[in-house]
Amino acid sequence: MEKILKRLFLILAALSIPLGFFVEHEHAVFFWHRIPSIEAIFGFFGTFVLILATAILTSFAQKKEHFYD
Amino acid sequence: MINPFPPAFLFILGAVLIPILKGKLKQLYLLMIPAIAFLDIIKLSPGMSWSYRFSGYDLVFCNVDRLSLIIGYIFVIIGFLAILYSIHVKEDGQHIAAFLYIGSSLGVVFSGDFFSLFVFWEIMAVASLFLILYQRKKESLGAGLRYILMHIIGGCSLLAGIIIYTISKGSIAIGIIEPNAAYWFLLLGIGLNTAFIPIHTWLPDAYPEGTITGSVFLSVFTTKTGVYVLARCFPGVEFVAYMGGIMALYGVVFALLQNDARRLLSYHIVSQVGYMVAAVGVGTALSINGAVAHVFNHILYKALLFMSIGSVMYMTGKRKLTEMGGLARFMPVTTIVCIIAALSISGAPGFNGFISKGMILASVAEAHRPILEIMLTLASVGTFLSFIKLGYFAFFAKNYDMKSKESPVNMQLAMMLTAFACVLIGLFPKILFYILPYQDIPYHPYTPGHIVGVIQLFMLAGASFILAKAMVVPHNATILDFDYFYRMGGKVLIWVIMVPLSALRKKLQLFSSVTVSIISRLAKNPISTIEIPIAYIYQRITKGSRYVGGYSSSDTFNENLYRKPVGVGIFLAIILLFVFALVHLIFK
Secondary structure: OHHHHHHHHHHHHHHHHHHOOOOOOOOOOOHHHHOOOHHHHHHHHHHHHHHHHHHHHHHHHEEOOOOOO | OOOOOOHHHHHHHHHHHOOOOOHHHHHHHHHHHHHHHHHHHHHOOOOOEEEEEEOOEEEEEEEOOHHHHHHHHHHHHHHHHHHHHOOOOOOHHHHHHHHHHHHHHHHHHHOOEHHHHHHHHHHHHHHHHHHHHOOOOHHHHHHHHHHHHHHHHHHHHHHHHHHHHHHHHOOOEOOOOOOOHHHHHHHHHHHHHOOOOOOOOHHHHHHHHOOOOHHHHHOOHHHHHHHHHHHHHOOOOHHHHHHHHHHHHHHHHHHHOOOEHHHHHHHHHHHHHHHHHHHHHHOOHHHHHHHHHHHHHHHHHHHHHHHHHHHHHHHHOOOEHHHOOOOOOOOHHHHHHHHHHHHHHHOOOOOHHHHHHHHHHHHHHHOOOHHHHHHHHHHHHHHHHHHHHHHHHHHHOOOOOOOOOOOOHHHHHHHHHHHHHHHHHHHOOHHHHHHOOOOOOOOOOOOHHHHHHHHHHHHHHHHHHHHOHHHHOOOOOEEOOOHHHHHHHHHHHHHHHHHHHHHHHHHHHHHHHHHHHHHHHHHHOHHHHHHHHHHHHHHHHHOOOOOEOOEOHHHOOOHHHHOOOHHHHHHHHHHHHHHHHHHHHHOO
16 A cells, blocks of 8 residues: 555656646746746755755764763 | 733733632633733734833833734734643643743733843743743753753843943834844844754753643744844844754754654754744845744644644653654544644645745745745755654554554644644635735735645655655654753863862862961960961971961861851841831931
C-alpha cells in the first residue's frame, strides 16, 4: 500500500511540472519569474540544498542526547 | 452604554479572582474574561487613548490604531482558545500566569509610550517564566533559569535604550527610532524577544520544557509582541530585513534535525517569525500588511500545532518523534487538526498561511530584494519538509506498541475551533484584509500562477523528500546551537567567581581581620604596642607559629556572629520612612 502511494505521489509530482507552462507569473520582477515551472526546480533542488545544510551541521554540531547533563 | 476599558487590565485584574472561584464557576469565569475583552476591543476605535500624567511625562496605557487593534483581536481570540484548551488544569497558578501573560502582552500592544511598554514587557517575561516552571521537572527549572536570564539581559538593554532615547529626544512616545546611541540598545532588547539569531536560544531551549498547556500560550505572545514593536520602531531597516531571512532559514535547518516534537515546532517559530521580521525590514505598505497578516495567521496555526502535539503528549506521555507513530487510528481529531495546521504553516492553497506568506513574498519581490526572496522561498521548502516529517512520524509511521485515546473534549473543541479559523481565513481572506493596518493595498492571493507555483514547490519537494527520506529520519541526539557558547561562557564565569575571585576575597578578609584585631588591641591597650616588635622578633627567632598582635587563625572575623536578622533592618527602614513621610506631610 505504502509503495503504491509513494509511486502515485511521484507520478503526480512529475505531472505537476508541465502545469507551469500554462500559467504566467503575475508581476514578474526578477528574470527567474519568467522561467516556466521555476518553482518545481526550486522545490526539487531546494530540498537537496537543505539536506546538504543539515548534513554539514550534524557533522560538527551533533552530540549525544544528554550532552549538557 | 459602557465605555471601553484598556483590555490589558481586564486580564491583569481578572487574574485576582481566579483563586477565589471553584469548579464550573471558575471555568466559566476563565472563558468569560477573554470574551468580555473581545467585546471591549470591538468597541475600541482608532484614535482612542488613555493616558496618565506622571513626573512630567504622559504614560499612555492604551493607544488605539489599526495596527494595535488587529494584534489585539488575535491576542484575545487565541487567549480564549488557549484558555479553553487548558480549562481542565486544576492548578490556579497556571491560569494566573496565563492571564498575566495575556494581559501584559495586550499592555505592550496598546502602550503608547516606552515606559508603560517596558513595565508590561517585564511582566510578560516573569509571567511566561511560570508557564515553564510549573512543569516541575529538572530540565524545566534549568531552561526556565536560562530563559529569564536572557530576558533580563534583553530587558536591561531595552531600558538602557529607552533612557537614552528619552534623554536625547525629551519624549517617551513610541515612534520610529532614528539611528543614534539608543538605536542598538533598543534593537537588541526587542530583537531578543523576537528571537534574532544568535540571541534566539532561549526559545528552542525553554518552549519545549513548558507545561503542555503553557507552551500553547508561550508560542503566541512573546515573539509576536516583539514583531509588533519592531514594526512600530524599525520599519524599513535593511539589517532587520536580512536578519529575517537568516532567521527563516536558520530555524528551518535546525527544525529538520529535531527529534523532540515541541523543539521542532519551536525552531519553526524562529523560522516563521523570520518571515515577519523580513517583511518589517522591507517596510513597504504591502510588506507591513503581510507581516501583520502573518502574525495573525501564524498565531492560529502555531498554537494549533502546539495544541495537537500537546494533546499527543497529554494522552501518551511521549514527546519524541522516535517514540510516536501510528496515532492516526487512535486520535483522528488530533491528526486532522495537525494536518490542517501543517498545511497552513507550509502555505498550502486554501489555508491561512498561503495568504500571508504570499503577501510577504510578493512585497519582497516588489521591493527588489532578490536574495531575500530566495532565502524565504527556500525556507518555505524546508517548512513543508519538516511538517511532512512531523506528520508522518507522529501519526502515520508504523508503531504497533502505541495505544491511546482521543484527548479531553475541551482540548478537542479548542483545536477544532482554531483549525476552523485557519481554513476560514484561507478560504475567505477578505475577513483578514478588512482589519489590516493599511487599506487600499491591492493583493490577490488566488491567481493561477501563484497556486500552480505553490503546488509545484510542494510536489517536487515532497518527491525529493521520498527519495532522500533516510537523511531526515529522526534520532536521539542534541544539535548544538549558539547556546553552547553561552553555557560555556557561564561555566567560565562561575569558575572565575569560585576560584580566583573567592581566593582574593579570602585574602582580603584575612587582611582586614588582622588589621582590625591589631587596631582593636592597640585601642584597648596602647602599651601593648611594645609587644608587637617583641612578638615579631620572637617569631623570627623561633620560626614558630604566627603571633601578631594577639591574632591567631582561629579568631578570624566571623560575620555571622555579628549579623542581625534582615527583618530588623527592614523594620528600621519602614519606621524611618514613616517618620520621613510624617515630617514631609506636616512641614510641606
